[in-house]
Amino acid sequence: MKRLIKKVAVIGSGIMGSGIACHFANIGVEVLLLDIVPRELTEVEQKKGLTLESKAVRNRVVNEHLANALKSKPSPIYNQKFANRISTGNTTDDMAKISTADWIIEVVVERLDIKKQVFEQIEKYRKPGTLITSNTSGIPIHFMSEGRSEDFQKHFCGTHFFNPARYLKLFEIIPGPQTSTEVLDFLNEYGEKFLGKTSVIAKDTPAFIGNRIGIFGIMSLFHQVKEMGLTIEEVDKLTGPVIGRPKSATFRTVDVVGLDTLVHVANGLYEGVPSDEAHELFKLPD
Numbered sequence: 001m002k003r004l005i006k007k008v009a010v011i012g013s014g015i016m017g018s019g020i021a022c023h024f025a026n027i028g029v030e031v032l033l034l035d036i037v038p039r040e041l042t043e044v045e046q047k048k049g050l051t052l053e054s055k056a057v058r059n060r061v062v063n064e065h066l067a068n069a070l071k072s073k074p075s076p077i078y079n080q081k082f083a084n085r086i087s088t089g090n091t092t093d094d095m096a097k098i099s100t101a102d103w104i105i106e107v108v109v110e111r112l113d114i115k116k117q118v119f120e121q122i123e124k125y126r127k128p129g130t131l132i133t134s135n136t137s138g139i140p141i142h143f144m145s146e147g148r149s150e151d152f153q154k155h156f157c158g159t160h161f162f163n164p165a166r167y168l169k170l171f172e173i174i175p176g177p178q179t180s181t182e183v184l185d186f187l188n189e190y191g192e193k194f195l196g197k198t199s200v201i202a203k204d205t206p207a208f209i210g211n212r213i214g215i216f217g218i219m220s221l222f223h224q225v226k227e228m229g230l231t232i233e234e235v236d237k238l239t240g241p242v243i244g245r246p247k248s249a250t251f252r253t254v255d256v257v258g259l260d261t262l263v264h265v266a267n268g269l270y271e272g273v274p275s276d277e278a279h280e281l282f283k284l285p286d
Contacts, residue, residue: 003131003186005029005194009098011091011118012107013062015258016135018069019165020107022076025085026166027194032097035062037090062088076166091118096125103131105159110264112139119144123152131183133159138207138265140272141176153178159187160208163257171197172208206272211265219266219281221250226285 006029010021013035021033037058041050050057069076070083077083089097098104104126106118115134122132128151134144141158148156158174171191175184184201191199202208207215225235232251240249254262263284270282 003102005102005190007032007101007103009034009101009104010107011035011098011104011122012109012135013065013088014107015065015069016161016163016165017107018066019076019163020105020135020161021066021086022069022083023161023165023195025082026078029085031086032094032101033062033066033086033088034091034094034098035065037061037092058090058093059088062090074164074167076164091121095121098122099125099127101126101130103133105133105135107135110137110139110261110268112143115139115144116147119148119152123148126152130155131187132156133187135159135161137261138211138268138272140206141174141204145176145178150178154180155183157183157187158202158204158208159191160202160210162210169196169198170210171195171199172202172210173199174202174204174208176204206269207265212269215262215265215269216278216281218250218254218262219284220278222285223281 008024008029009032010017011034013021013033017033017035021031024031038052038060041052041057045054045057052058066086066088070080104122106115106122108114108118115136119132126132132152132155134141136144136158137160145153145156153176156176157179158172160172160174162168162170173184173187173191188199188201191197200209206212221235221239236249236251239245240247246253248256266282266284270279273279273282
């Protein structure tokens with residue numbers, strides 16, 4: 001089967017979702033970027049006389065996230081004009097539009113229950129044969145595909161981009177129990193040939209490869225920081241360029257990744273690898 005990726009749907013417009021959307025726009029792909037509908041009006045919206053039914057309000061979350069991404073540095077997009085390839089919407093009104101996508105990427109919060117709700121909605125609207133992948137940082141892939149159809153599971157796997165999606169090379173592809181070889185081969189080649197990545201097929205183990213190693217290093221350091229009484233500034237001074245690492249060092253890297261993501265992955269590892277020799281290191285220090 002010869003696959004062509006002309007349109008991608010990205011569900012979740014946070015730092016990673018918007019970054020992934022921008023990178024597909026960079027290579028000429030049409031992107032549909034969706035996020036949730038706000039539950040309350042802002043003061044500005046109230047003064048304008050808008051309501052929760054106003055389109056500007058319903059798409060506020062996704063539009064604000066994308067606008068913030070486009071203003072961020074380093075820029076996620078090659079040229080600001082390429083942002084015109086990204087259309088936005090919300091998961092309540094616009095989910096049916098994913099039926100025209102060739103690849104649907106889930107990038108919502110790192111909670112299994114929420115992801116499974118999203119996949120249930122995706123299954124209602126996707127066309128058979130469409131790729132569905134999750135950008136999870138460490139939730140087991142086999143948990144997410146439980147209860148889905150045979151066609152869904154055959155075309156489902158993890159595709160883990162690292163932040164910032166445009167610049168970091170590693171692209172982890174994590175198969176589920178039923179993922180077809182054709183899908184894995186396609187994603188592996190697509191990551192290398194079109195996304196400019198180093199594609200790696202990972203096993204469906206807690207936190208996969210990059211985060212299993214990275215979180216071990218960070219959490220190990222966190223425990224040492226507590227024991228030695230070091231400051232944040234001292235740690236970043238000692239763990240950056242002075243030892244041949246990027247200037248983001250440790251704590252600035254955590255800021256880029258997102259503290260919430262770090263906590264989710266660390267907790268997932270603590271629960272998921274009870275027999276690991278370094279098990280206690282994955283426990284968040286007080």
